[in-house]
Every structure is written in C-alpha cells, then in structure tokens.
Amino acid sequence: MKYLFYAIVMALVSNATAAEVMISQKDKKFDKAAIKIKKGDKIVFKNNEKDITHNVFSLGPKNAFELKTQAPGTASTVEFKEPGTTDVECAIHTNMKLKVTVE
Amino acid sequence: MRIAQIILFALSISHFAFAEKLDLKSLKKNFTRPKSIPYLDDNKYSTEREILGKMLFFDPRVSGSNSISCATCHNPSFAWGDGLAKGVGHGHKELVRKSPTILNLAWTEKLMWDGRFTHLEGQALGPIGSEAEMNMKMEGEGNLSDKIKGIAGYRVLFEKAYPKEEITNELIGKAIGVYERGVVSGIAPFDKWIKGNEKAISESAKRGFVLFNTKASCVACHSGWNFTDDSFRDIGVNDTDLGRGKFLKMTSQQHAFKTPGLRSIALRSPYMHNGSEKTLDDVIDFYDRGGDVKRESLAGEIKPLSLTASEKMDLKEFLLTLTGDDKPVTLPILPR
Incomplete structure (x- = not known):
C-alpha cells in the first residue's frame, strides 16, 4: 500500500515537471525549424492560419503520430515518450518541416 | 433608375474599401522572381x-x-x-x-x-x-x-x-x-507589372490578379512567384487515382496530387493530373463549381466560388500574363 502511494506521488511529480511547448503553423510554416524537449514533454500544434488546413504527422519510427486534418484555429497535443530525433512535417504542405529532439 | 444609381454607388464604395484593405503593393512582393537558381551542395552548377x-x-x-x-x-x-x-x-x-x-x-x-x-x-x-x-x-x-x-x-x-x-x-x-x-520560365508580362510597369498587363488582368488572391482563393495553393506552394491536395477531380494516397495513408492525401506551378500555363493544356480539363475556361469552371466530387479527402479550400462571367474572364486574362518570353531551345549534337 505504501509503495502504491509512493508510485502515485512519483507519477504526479513526474507529470507536473513535464513541459508543454506550443508550435504554431502560420503562413504554411512551423514557427521553429527545430526544437529540443525532454522525454514526456508535450507539444501543442496550433493551426494559426486564417483559412488553410494542415495535416501534421511524424515520419517516425519513434514518436509516430498523425494529427488528421487540422482546421484553422484548432490545436492538438502530442506527448513525446521516446528519446531520439523525429522529423515532423505537414502532409499537405511538404515544405513545412520541424525536427524534434527528445532528450 | 435612382435605385440602380444608389446600388452602383454603394458597390463602388465597397470595391474601393476592399482595394484599400487588400494592400496591393505588399501583395505584389509575394510574387517577385528569385535572383538565382538553387543547386544541391554536392552537385553544384558548372x-x-x-x-x-x-x-x-x-x-x-x-x-x-x-x-x-x-x-x-x-x-x-x-x-x-x-x-x-x-x-x-x-x-x-x-x-x-x-x-x-x-x-x-x-x-x-x-x-x-x-x-x-x-x-x-x-x-x-x-x-x-x-x-x-x-x-x-x-x-x-x-x-x-x-x-x-x-x-x-x-x-x-x-x-x-x-x-x-x-x-x-x-x-x-x-x-x-x-x-x-536551368529550365526556368522567361520573363512574363506579369513579372514586368510586378516590377512596376503598369502598362505590361491589361486592367482586366489586374482585376484577375486581385480575384486570384481574394474571392477565387487560387492563392491558397498557387502562391509565390512560381504559383505553387508545393502542396498535395484532393481538389475533386473525379477519378479513382489515389495519387499521394498510395504512399501516405492519411485521409487528406487520398486522391491528392501536387499543386503545379502556373508559369506558361496557357501553353500547357490539357489540365489536371489526368488531362481531364481541356482549356483554361474549363479549369476556371471546375473550380467555380467546387470540383466534381465530394469525398472525405476533398481539400477544405475547394468550395463553390460563385464567380460571375466577367470575373471568370478577368481570371483568365490574368493567367494569360504568366507566359514568359522563353527562348527556343537548340538541340545538342549527341556523342557517339
């Protein structure tokens, strides 16, 4: 029971220290070309376009994800659980590139 | 008669306000030609x-x-x-x-x-x-x-x-x-207008350029000096070709094809990835009706435009200004 209590506390502490970073999509670009985050951190991908949809995804193999079609004004959050480098792109706008390094 | 005059006056005011809001000068900067051709670092030009x-x-x-x-x-x-x-x-x-x-x-x-x-x-x-x-x-x-x-x-x-x-x-x-x-389109009347020659293109073509960037929304995909953002979208051409969807399984890429640049577009008929539209008029009509098929993958930017006949004509006039003064190509004598 004591160990379960410690485990819950540790999980809460660990969750509390995980950071959340915003990456904006505007003018068919990510607002950063590269970003370094810690394992367990989250990135909020926000479509800040006026009238353009995006479809952000990672090329994997680590931290594979796909955000589906994102309408202007919407945001989606992705937790990066695995250390390593992941290339993130927009499937529609292939010139949008972001390198995410998870430490 | 008086009502018609009032309506016309109101329309001219709204058009003026719209033109003011558009900021044509800064918009034109988005279409300036690049100064040099990019080559790969491990394959430089000689x-x-x-x-x-x-x-x-x-x-x-x-x-x-x-x-x-x-x-x-x-x-x-x-x-x-x-x-x-x-x-x-x-x-x-x-x-x-x-x-x-x-x-x-x-x-x-x-x-x-x-x-x-x-x-x-x-x-x-x-x-x-x-x-x-x-x-x-x-x-x-x-x-x-x-x-x-x-x-x-x-x-x-x-x-x-x-x-x-x-x-x-x-x-x-x-x-x-x-x-x-090195295969780059030559200087077109549009480029001369962008550089400041107001007589390089007609007033109809100028109106077409404004429509291209506003009501017709062409610029959502056909942006920049080469008139493409290199995107891949399903624009609603009615065929079974999956396009990029063969390689990327996400919904947005089913029936998605590359947005082609529009330089010398008047010389490049027929149009679309399957050549299904014969003329520029056909292409403008296609976009005006919001494509030919509604499906989950259809790009959000594709929707009916409600263009008038004169607006369609202006758009076409604008597209005709994108044909450059390309020089004839000489054929090489091949080695034996």
Whole structure:
C-alpha cells in the first residue's frame, strides 16, 4: 500500500515537471525549424492560419503520430515518450518541416 | 433608375474599401522572381555539367528501346510537357497521368504528381527505370551506366563535368538534374507589372490578379512567384487515382496530387493530373463549381466560388500574363 502511494506521488511529480511547448503553423510554416524537449514533454500544434488546413504527422519510427486534418484555429497535443530525433512535417504542405529532439 | 444609381454607388464604395484593405503593393512582393537558381551542395552548377546534362536529357539511348528521351514527355516546344492528356511510355502505351512540365522545378523538393521522388537529381532516374515509361535496365549487366560508359564521347564529357568520378546511374541523374534546374520560365508580362510597369498587363488582368488572391482563393495553393506552394491536395477531380494516397495513408492525401506551378500555363493544356480539363475556361469552371466530387479527402479550400462571367474572364486574362518570353531551345549534337 505504501509503495502504491509512493508510485502515485512519483507519477504526479513526474507529470507536473513535464513541459508543454506550443508550435504554431502560420503562413504554411512551423514557427521553429527545430526544437529540443525532454522525454514526456508535450507539444501543442496550433493551426494559426486564417483559412488553410494542415495535416501534421511524424515520419517516425519513434514518436509516430498523425494529427488528421487540422482546421484553422484548432490545436492538438502530442506527448513525446521516446528519446531520439523525429522529423515532423505537414502532409499537405511538404515544405513545412520541424525536427524534434527528445532528450 | 435612382435605385440602380444608389446600388452602383454603394458597390463602388465597397470595391474601393476592399482595394484599400487588400494592400496591393505588399501583395505584389509575394510574387517577385528569385535572383538565382538553387543547386544541391554536392552537385553544384558548372557549364560542363549543364552541357552533359542537356545531352543526356535529349538522348533517347537512356531508354531501353533507344527511342524515348526525357524530352519525349518534357518537350520544350510544349512548355516542357507533351501537350497530351496522358503521357505515352514504352511501347507507345498510354500512361496513367499527364506529363507535368519541368519548368521551375529547381525550387521544388517533392516531385511527380504523387511526390514519390525527391529533388531533380533523384527524380530523373525514376522514369528512366520505370518499365511503363522508358523501360531502361538499371541494375546488372547492360544497365544504364554500362550503356552510357560504352559511348566514348560520354566518357570524355563525364571526365570534364565530374573529374575522376565513376560513371554511375546516380551520377547520370546528377548531370540531368543540373540541366533541368536551368529550365526556368522567361520573363512574363506579369513579372514586368510586378516590377512596376503598369502598362505590361491589361486592367482586366489586374482585376484577375486581385480575384486570384481574394474571392477565387487560387492563392491558397498557387502562391509565390512560381504559383505553387508545393502542396498535395484532393481538389475533386473525379477519378479513382489515389495519387499521394498510395504512399501516405492519411485521409487528406487520398486522391491528392501536387499543386503545379502556373508559369506558361496557357501553353500547357490539357489540365489536371489526368488531362481531364481541356482549356483554361474549363479549369476556371471546375473550380467555380467546387470540383466534381465530394469525398472525405476533398481539400477544405475547394468550395463553390460563385464567380460571375466577367470575373471568370478577368481570371483568365490574368493567367494569360504568366507566359514568359522563353527562348527556343537548340538541340545538342549527341556523342557517339
């Protein structure tokens, strides 16, 4: 029971220290070309376009994800659980590139 | 009569306010031509490489039948396309898609209608090795590099262009890439207008440019000096071709095809990835009705535009100003 209590506390502490970073999509670009985050951190991908949809995804193999079609004004959050480098792109706008390094 | 005058006055005020809001001057800056051509760091430009690449581009011996060159489908006389609805490949068999122009591809990373190749240097070998297209053997005895190495003149040209490098398929692709990067559309009336010559294009074309950037929303995909954002979208062409969806399974990429640039577009009919629209008028009508098929993958930007007949005419007038003063291309004497 004591160990379960410690485990819950540790999980809460660990969750509390995980950071959340915003990456904006505007003018068919990510607002950063590269970003370094810690394992367990989250990135909020926000479509800040006026009238353009995006479809952000990672090329994997680590931290594979796909955000589906994102309408202007919407945001989606992705937790990066695995250390390593992941290339993130927009499937529609292939010139949008972001390198995410998870430490 | 008085009511009509009031309506006209109100319309002219709203048009004036709209034009003010548009900020035409800063908008025009988005369409300025680049000052130089980009080349890859490991495949820089040299005159020798361009000469070699041009010979390979026009040489039918890079095909299995010795009868199809890159220029067969990318003919400078047809604005670097072939003027057909669908290309024709090995054995005179019709291919599944239209041959796209190679104009201004130095600025594009993902190539082909479905984006399956990266950079011109890598793309060049794709159609050469495709059984359906040029049907050239790429591996084993008698492959492309063996064939080119067997031509004495090419050995000399490669030594000048890439000293001490072994002639490989990859190097052949690099040489063709250098030549293709130099295929850039000439200065068009539109460019002269962008640089400040107000008489370079008609008032109708200027109205068309404003429509292109506003009500017609063309700029959502056809942006920048080459009029493409290099995106891949389903625009609602009614066929079963999955396009980029064959490689990327996400919904947005089903039936998605590359947004082509619009330079010299008047010379590049028929249009769309399958050549299904014969004229520019047909293309404008297609977009005006919001495409021909509604499906989950249809891009959000594709919707009915409610363009008037005069607006359609203005849009077309604008598109006609994108044809450059391209110089005729001389054919090379090929090495034996």
